[in-house]
Amino acid sequence: MVWVNQVAQGVLLGGYYAMVACGLSFMFGVMRVINLAHGSLAVSSAFCLWVIADVYGVSPFLGLFLVVPLLAFVGVVLQRAIIERSMRAGVLVPILSTFGLSIVFDNLLFETFGADTRSLAPFIGDLPYEAWPVYGDIYVGKLAVVTFGCSIVIIGSISVFLSRTQWGRAIRATAQDPDTVAMTGVNPRAMAALAAAIATATAAVAGAFLAIRATFDPYSGAPQLVFAFEAAVIGGVGSLWGTLAGGVLLGVAQSIGAQVNSQGFMIAGHATFLLVLLLRGYLMERYLRFRFEFLTGKR
Amino acid sequence: MQESIYFVTRRTTPAIVGGVAASFLVVLLGMAPLLLSASMLDRLTTLFVYIMLATGWNALAGFAGLVSIGQQLFFGLSAYATIRLSDAGMPVFLAMLASIAVVGAFAVPVSWLMLRLREGEFAIGMWILAELAHFIVNLDGVVQGETGTSLIALATFSAEVRQALIYWTGLASVLTLLGIFLFLIRGKIGLAIQAIRDNEEAAQSLGVETLNAKRTVFLFAAVCAATAGVLWLATAITFQPKTFFGVQWTAYMIFMVLVGGIATFEGTILGALIFFLVELVFGPFGVWYLIGLGASAILFSLVFPRGVWGSVESRLGLDLAAVRYRIRMSKEGGRNGKPS
Numbered sequence: 001m002v003w004v005n006q007v008a009q010g011v012l013l014g015g016y017y018a019m020v021a022c023g024l025s026f027m028f029g030v031m032r033v034i035n036l037a038h039g040s041l042a043v044s045s046a047f048c049l050w051v052i053a054d055v056y057g058v059s060p061f062l063g064l065f066l067v068v069p070l071l072a073f074v075g076v077v078l079q080r081a082i083i084e085r086s087m088r089a090g091v092l093v094p095i096l097s098t099f100g101l102s103i104v105f106d107n108l109l110f111e112t113f114g115a116d117t118r119s120l121a122p123f124i125g126d127l128p129y130e131a132w133p134v135y136g137d138i139y140v141g142k143l144a145v146v147t148f149g150c151s152i153v154i155i156g157s158i159s160v161f162l163s164r165t166q167w168g169r170a171i172r173a174t175a176q177d178p179d180t181v182a183m184t185g186v187n188p189r190a191m192a193a194l195a196a197a198i199a200t201a202t203a204a205v206a207g208a209f210l211a212i213r214a215t216f217d218p219y220s221g222a223p224q225l226v227f228a229f230e231a232a233v234i235g236g237v238g239s240l241w242g243t244l245a246g247g248v249l250l251g252v253a254q255s256i257g258a259q260v261n262s263q264g265f266m267i268a269g270h271a272t273f274l275l276v277l278l279l280r281g282y283l284m285e286r287y288l289r290f291r292f293e294f295l296t297g298k299r
Numbered sequence: 300m301q302e303s304i305y306f307v308t309r310r311t312t313p314a315i316v317g318g319v320a321a322s323f324l325v326v327l328l329g330m331a332p333l334l335l336s337a338s339m340l341d342r343l344t345t346l347f348v349y350i351m352l353a354t355g356w357n358a359l360a361g362f363a364g365l366v367s368i369g370q371q372l373f374f375g376l377s378a379y380a381t382i383r384l385s386d387a388g389m390p391v392f393l394a395m396l397a398s399i400a401v402v403g404a405f406a407v408p409v410s411w412l413m414l415r416l417r418e419g420e421f422a423i424g425m426w427i428l429a430e431l432a433h434f435i436v437n438l439d440g441v442v443q444g445e446t447g448t449s450l451i452a453l454a455t456f457s458a459e460v461r462q463a464l465i466y467w468t469g470l471a472s473v474l475t476l477l478g479i480f481l482f483l484i485r486g487k488i489g490l491a492i493q494a495i496r497d498n499e500e501a502a503q504s505l506g507v508e509t510l511n512a513k514r515t516v517f518l519f520a521a522v523c524a525a526t527a528g529v530l531w532l533a534t535a536i537t538f539q540p541k542t543f544f545g546v547q548w549t550a551y552m553i554f555m556v557l558v559g560g561i562a563t564f565e566g567t568i569l570g571a572l573i574f575f576l577v578e579l580v581f582g583p584f585g586v587w588y589l590i591g592l593g594a595s596a597i598l599f600s601l602v603f604p605r606g607v608w609g610s611v612e613s614r615l616g617l618d619l620a621a622v623r624y625r626i627r628m629s630k631e632g633g634r635n636g637k638p639s
Contacts, residue, residue, distance in 0.1 A: 034419035036368075085601050092366045095422050096553055096600040099368065103550055103593030111586045222546060229423045237420075263434045270431035274412070275426065281415040287516060 003136045004087060006255045012140060014231070015148030016209055016250030018244040019225050021231035022155050023202035030162075030175045031195050032089030032091075033083055036098040040105035041200055041226030045071055046120070046216050053123040060120045060208055075192045075200030083196065084189070109218035120211035126214060132183075147209050151247075152204055154238045156234045171195050195217055230273040249276075260278015303567050309485075328470055330450035334465040340466045342579075344534050346471040348527045349555060349571040354480050355523025356552035361562035362484055363516040364496030366418070368549050370524045372409075372432050375543035377402040377525035378532040382448060386441050391452040392468070394531045399522060406521035410514045426546065428620025450532055465533045472526045479519060481564060488515050493562075507622035524548075554592050557599040560608030561598075569608050 024038045035041075045067050052063040084100060103210040121128040127146070131139040162168040170186045171194060178188035210216055212226060227250065235246025250269055257268025322553070332340060360366045380398035385391050409428065416424050437444050453461055483489055491512035494502035503509050532538055551574060559570020581588040599606060605613065 021404060028419065034423070036423075089601070089604055091418055092360070092364065092422075093600050093604070095366050095368075095419055096557065097597045099550070099553065100593045100596030101602065103596070104332065104590050107586045107589040107593065111590070141314060226423070230427065231577065233424075259436075263437055266434045267431060267438075270427050270434070272428055274424075274431065277416065278412055281412075 001136055002259065003256070006259050007252055008134070008138055008140060009144070010252030010255035011248050012144035012148050012251070013255060014244070014248030015144070015196040016213065016247070017204065017227050017231040018083035018150040018247030019147065019154060019209060019236075020206040021228035021243045021247055022151075022158065022240055023206070024225075024228045025232035025235070025237055025240060025243040026158060026202070027195065027199045028232060031192060031217040031239060032175065033087065033094050034098070034229075035078075035199065036095060036103040036225060037078070037085070037105060037221075037229060038199070038203055039223070040109075040221035041071060041074065041203040042207035042210055043216055043221040044074075044105060044109065044221075045280050046211035047113060047118075047206040047218075049203035049208055049211060050120060054121060060123055060212065064205065064208055068201050070244065071204035074198040075196040078200065079187075079193045084192065086208050089226065102225070106219055106221055113218060115217060116269075117215040117217045118211070119215045120208070121213075124212060143213055146162040147213065150205065150209070154205065155166050155244055157239050158198065158202075164237075167191070167194065179247075201272065227269070234273060234276045300552045305399065324543075325470075325474065325530065327535075328529065329467075331470075334468055335547050336411065337459065337462050340462050341534060342575075344466050344469045344530065347473040347576045348530050349551070349575055350473050350531075350533075350568055351476055351523045351527040352548065352552045353555040353559065353567045353571045353574075354476055355520035355527075356549070357556045357567045358480055358483065358516050358523070359520040361556060362489065362496065363492040363513055365517065366511065367425040367520070368422050369429040370520065370530070370545060370552060371428070371546060371548040372429035373402050373521045373524035374405065374528035374531070374548050375429070375436070375540065376405065376432055377528040378437075378538055378542075379442070379541045381529050381532055382450060382538050383439070383441060385452045386529045387451060391450065391455075392464070394452075396470070398529055399525045402525035402528075403518060404523075406518050407514075409521070410517045412511055414510065414517060426549075429544055429546075433540055436540050436544070442538065442540060445539065447537055447542075449537045451634075453536060454531065465530065469530050472530065476523055476526060477568075480567075483519060484564065488512050492516050507540060515519050520584070544567075550592065554596050556606070557596055557604075558606055560606030560610075560612070561604070563606070563608045566606050566608030570606065573607070583634065 020039070020042060024035065027033050027038075048067045049060045049063045050068065052058045053060050053067065059116075062264050078101075082097050083094055084205075086097045107140040128141075128143050132142065132145070133139050141199040160168075162172060170181065171191050173181045173184075174186070174188045174191040174195075181188045181191070206224070210220070231247035231250050232243050233246070234249055235242030235244065250272060253272040254265045257264030257266075261267075302405050328343070331343060335343070352374075356367070356370060359370075377398045380390075380401050381394050384394035384397055389397065413421060413424055413428070436442055442448055456464065491502065491507045491509070492515075493505055494505070495512060499509060508522065532543075555570035556567065557570075558573055559568070560566020567627045577592075578588075581591060584591075603610065
């Protein structure tokens with residue numbers, strides 16, 4: 001029964017990971033950029049919401065109406081000032097420049113807010129504590145369910161946006177070939193900026209849930225980035241629903257690991273990630289060999 | 300007799316001057332424990348550690364095009380291995396050497412797994428591996444979790460002897476590693492990895508053994524980080540998993556290489572020297588110092604991608620380490636304008 005419970009909690013935790021990961025996966029899969037400042041952006045959003053709640057007494061959920069556009073704007077600036085320039089310099093340069101950016105962000109937050117850990121949980125009533133009984137001893141937290149639901153809504157909307165709308169198609173076209181897109185009258189730079197804005201907006205929402213479900217401090221960005229990256233890669237980079245599946249797998253592995261040992265949470269998560277990489281590489285090699293033999297008539 | 304008026308050489312006057320100057324410097328550095336105070340010796344050992352860190356990362360990113368954010372994996376593991384071996388009763392300096400070998404051997408299977416990944420996946424994959432190693436090391440009772448432990452075996456030496464021994468070990472290690480680095484980038488591997496960095500498919504189609512070349516550099520970078528980790532432990536004495544497996548080590552490497560000059564031999568040393576001085580001057584500013592490091596990483600990667608030495612090299616054509624080939628005209632050919 002304990003194990004069933006751990007799996008259930010892990011699945012719900014995976015909803016949160018998918019939320020942090022979807023912006024990263026979207027940027028990586030569509031725009032071919034890994035934004036290493038993604039976690040730091042989520043934490044910045046958490047601090048913004050905390051200030052709004054603590055100083056002005058506004059609920060974090062209302063605060064998001066201010067912070068999401070703000071982070072979307074930051075995304076546009078980030079794309080124009082840093083990512084666009086780095087991509088022209090080579091595939092590896094964005095990794096270096098966004099890593100530098102995350103160091104700047106984390107330490108600016110530290111300089112402003114100090115080392116205290118904070119949480120948004122006190123500002124949202126009893127949502128963090130309430131739970132629904134499911135079966136026997138198993139309870140699911142309302143907050144975890146809300147997080148999972150939001151995650152599905154965000155991923156669903158981005159998927160629909162990308163596949164059904166004019167702008168979504170323009171973004172995907174820009175990712176494939178910006179020069180040809182420009183000839184059709186679409187501004188590829190604007191589309192790339194729009195994509196970045198969407199990605200950072202999702203980071204803003206993820207930051208809110210990070211701050212509600214746990215505590216955070218100025219250096220919380222790095223672990224969020226690592227979890228997000230794991231979920232994105234496990235699920236297959238660029239596939240948004242895959243990212244949700246990846247997040248769920250990661251969450252389940254972590255909560256089962258946590259049941260075994262106090263360090264098990266992290267170890268099981270990272271080990272699962274490496275195992276998936278290993279398996280994927282092996283299967284890919286098998287597939288390529290099979291295809292080679294098939295095409296050359298040896299099979 | 301038809302003979303070409305051009306010839307290809309690496310021997311330039313600056314390279315000869317550079318070589319001679321370097322030899323003098325090495326002799327001088329070797330005598331340092333007799334001349335300098337204890338705190339200066341410690342500082343120089345720190346500089347050696349920085350040079351090693353920069354060397355490994357520059358070989359990996361600058362020459363092989365493999366950006367890793369997880370070199371702290373090898374840094375932390377070798378420090379941990381030293382603690383473990385010394386705890387098991389091995390003489391401490393032998394334990395330091397053995398740890399480097401152990402971590403170097405460990406890097407072989409790691410390379411099988413990680414070199415399948417490309418670009419960003421490799422970069423963060425390494426980071427995750429380092430995190431995993433961190434938490435597994437925490438499981439060992441000897442380390443006492445995040446509290447950490449000390450390399451108590453070093454206390455058997457008197458402070459002066461210990462500092463001099465560590466300093467000489469550091470000097471010998473940094474010279475060995477720089478020597479291997481120079482050998483790698485001047486040789487066949489150097490050509491192969493730079494071809495891979497510029498275009499892996501093209502290199503492969505020309506018959507370059509891409510995986511072998513990459514693995515060699517990966518192992519070299521691992522040994523660089525491992526040696527740095529062991530020496531850092533020897534100077535710091537205390538081992539705290541969080542510090543040794545921290546991602547800040549990679550941030551330092553990136554700063555040193557980007558500022559000094561990516562893909563240049565001299566830039567590696569220059570970058571380490573700049574970082575060393577920057578830390579000395581601005582380190583006390585704490586958080587603002589780190590913000591400055593991050594900002595300069597952005598600035599250099601976007602605006603001065605070749606770094607300080609890269610700019611010097613391209614302006615003046617200086618090559619102190621005789622890495623690049625040059626085409627020269629032979630003397631008679633130059634004067635007469637026709638082949639002799």
